[in-house]
Amino acid sequence: MQNKAIADMLEEIASMIELEPGDRHFEVRAYRRAALSIETLQEDVADILRNRGMEGLKEISGVGEGIGAKIKEFIETGKMRKYDELKKKYPVDFKGLTKVQGLGPKKIIKLYRKLGITDLESLKKAISSHRIMKLEGFGEKSEAEMEKALGFLESSKGRLTLGQALPEAESIATKLRKSKLAYRVEVAGSLRRMRETIGDIDILVISSEPKKVMEFAANLDEVDSVIAMGETKATFWLTIGTSCDIRVVEQNSFGSAMQYFTGSKSHGVKMRQIAIKKGFSLSEYGLFDKKGKAIASESEEEIYKRIGMDYIEPEMRENIGEIELAIKHMLPKLIRYGDVVGDLHVHTTHSDGAEKIEEMASYAEKIGMKYIGISDHSQSEFVAHGMDDAKFMEYFKEIDRLNEKLEGRIRILKSGEVDILKDGSLDLSNKTLDEMDYVLATVHGNRNMDRESMTKRVITALSSGRVGIWAHPTGRLINAREPLQLDLDKIFEVAKDNDVVMEIDAYPDRLDLNDENIRKAKSYGLKFAIDTDAHRASNFDFIRYGIGTARRGWLEKKDVINTMNIERMLKALKANA
DNA sequence: GCCGTTTTCGGCCCGACTGTTTTCAGTCG
Numbered sequence: 001m002q003n004k005a006i007a008d009m010l011e012e013i014a015s016m017i018e019l020e021p022g023d024r025h026f027e028v029r030a031y032r033r034a035a036l037s038i039e040t041l042q043e044d045v046a047d048i049l050r051n052r053g054m055e056g057l058k059e060i061s062g063v064g065e066g067i068g069a070k071i072k073e074f075i076e077t078g079k080m081r082k083y084d085e086l087k088k089k090y091p092v093d094f095k096g097l098t099k100v101q102g103l104g105p106k107k108i109i110k111l112y113r114k115l116g117i118t119d120l121e122s123l124k125k126a127i128s129s130h131r132i133m134k135l136e137g138f139g140e141k142s143e144a145e146m147e148k149a150l151g152f153l154e155s156s157k158g159r160l161t162l163g164q165a166l167p168e169a170e171s172i173a174t175k176l177r178k179s180k181l182a183y184r185v186e187v188a189g190s191l192r193r194m195r196e197t198i199g200d201i202d203i204l205v206i207s208s209e210p211k212k213v214m215e216f217a218a219n220l221d222e223v224d225s226v227i228a229m230g231e232t233k234a235t236f237w238l239t240i241g242t243s244c245d246i247r248v249v250e251q252n253s254f255g256s257a258m259q260y261f262t263g264s265k266s267h268g269v270k271m272r273q274i275a276i277k278k279g280f281s282l283s284e285y286g287l288f289d290k291k292g293k294a295i296a297s298e299s300e301e302e303i304y305k306r307i308g309m310d311y312i313e314p315e316m317r318e319n320i321g322e323i324e325l326a327i328k329h330m331l332p333k334l335i336r337y338g339d340v341v342g343d344l345h346v347h348t349t350h351s352d353g354a355e356k357i358e359e360m361a362s363y364a365e366k367i368g369m370k371y372i373g374i375s376d377h378s379q380s381e382f383v384a385h386g387m388d389d390a391k392f393m394e395y396f397k398e399i400d401r402l403n404e405k406l407e408g409r410i411r412i413l414k415s416g417e418v419d420i421l422k423d424g425s426l427d428l429s430n431k432t433l434d435e436m437d438y439v440l441a442t443v444h445g446n447r448n449m450d451r452e453s454m455t456k457r458v459i460t461a462l463s464s465g466r467v468g469i470w471a472h473p474t475g476r477l478i479n480a481r482e483p484l485q486l487d488l489d490k491i492f493e494v495a496k497d498n499d500v501v502m503e504i505d506a507y508p509d510r511l512d513l514n515d516e517n518i519r520k521a522k523s524y525g526l527k528f529a530i531d532t533d534a535h536r537a538s539n540f541d542f543i544r545y546g547i548g549t550a551r552r553g554w555l556e557k558k559d560v561i562n563t564m565n566i567e568r569m570l571k572a573l574k575a576n577a
Numbered sequence: 578g579c580c581g582t583t584t585t586c587g588g589c590c591c592g593a594c595t596g597t598t599t600t601c602a603g604t605c606g
Contacts, residue, residue: 024578026579027578027579028578029578029579029589029590030578030579030589031578033578034578061579062578062579062580063579064578064579065578065579066579067578067579101604101605102595102603102604102605103604104603104604104605105603106602106604107604136598137597137602138596138597139596139597141596141597142595142596142597145595200606202606228605229594230594230595231593231594232593232594233592233593233594234594235594245605245606247593260591261606268590268606269590271590272590272591273589273590275590276589276590277581277582277583279583281590281591282590282591283590283591283592284591284592285592
């Protein structure tokens, strides 16, 4: 997929045009807009070009005749002349340097012309020899800020996962609430949209004492240093290695502020454009008419309504078609956070889990689960103490005994996380598989097969008639391991024919299937199970990350089998039921 | 350069914060 590369090039072209003589900032904005569209596009641009040609490209918002031709040129020849020409003139690594907080194209080019700085490496040298503070337009403070920003860049290993950032944000929000300085404190931004990784933490505060709120926040344990601090807006660097924006607004603009600070950027831009067309203007302070009179500002619901559409849930706000559906009153009714009543992927001390079956079951019961499927590893996963057929039989007996003891307060189901071997066969005997209430199957070993062989391997397994759920389908680990090479379209078709349920593994490093693949799978008519893959009782809390991801995938309650009671759920899991 | 229930020409989202060129440009979200 070349989308990211193309988006990066368009973004760099924008930066370079900004440096050209004359006021071309609308042209710059056009390139930026196109870059943003392509970066967040769900479909491969090359596929669009192949299937629908130039017309297809022009359907991408922000892409017209000119940018479309440049994208086509790049896909067909691997080159973009406009980019190369500009790059000759401005031989600077904008992509790297703009990552330094406070550096934009104008400053970057000044640093290049005066000091020959072309990349992060040469910037670092200039800073350490104190050449920047002597430049006109820069000063001691700018140089110090740049040094700090460079340090942040090196210490942050890219984006944090949702599972790392959300608890941190909640901890800060809780402390702010307890401070009694605020009427209301809410987490906004990409965390509220439940994106799988986040670039920073956004917290919105309603208070009549903004100054005190900022001072209080600056002294929290989580805060490493202050990047910027004004009356209503501050940015802190946190010890976990990301920044945190805190904004203080008044009660009467809470809704518009939440709408604004939740994003996504591209969703917000589209909303503002629609507002303008209707003769309004929308900002974080409210929706206003031409005379500047406030139409709506206290609640998000009111703002969406007054602009002429249904309320859009935060997880859907990515400008990938949700606004159009909201106008037509055709939004899906998303699954809710309390809708899951069972967990079908749970580990115990029988393989690599930390707690016994009984302990996991009793915790699950406590948090309101009606059933859990115990799914310890099969023999090939010897590092995870996977079990052979004989051991599985023992463990089934234990489950029978426990179910009797629990007297139906919670039902424990028999399953196993069974390896899909290299040839597509399953890692246990049919006799053992038949004893299970359902089979959870997945690829673990031999991950480096090519796309065709890996696809065949999975299809062989899923068409065996024995697989109930395909667990963490792509096998990716966020920030750590690439997904398996798979032709998901082909596999989803086979899965549909065989009634195989797709898993959404809620383990925060996995979130697999991801939002985009969930939408694709749903288009094939597939059903889903949202599971925690819990290895200890506290991991059951991960379920919200899975539900958030499902909501990002536009799933409704009826798409997810473990929202159903046990009889209906097992029926939906036809294999082995 | 893009785009059209005001337009095929003439508009294009907008407010906060910072450092420094002391009145605002550059950057950010």
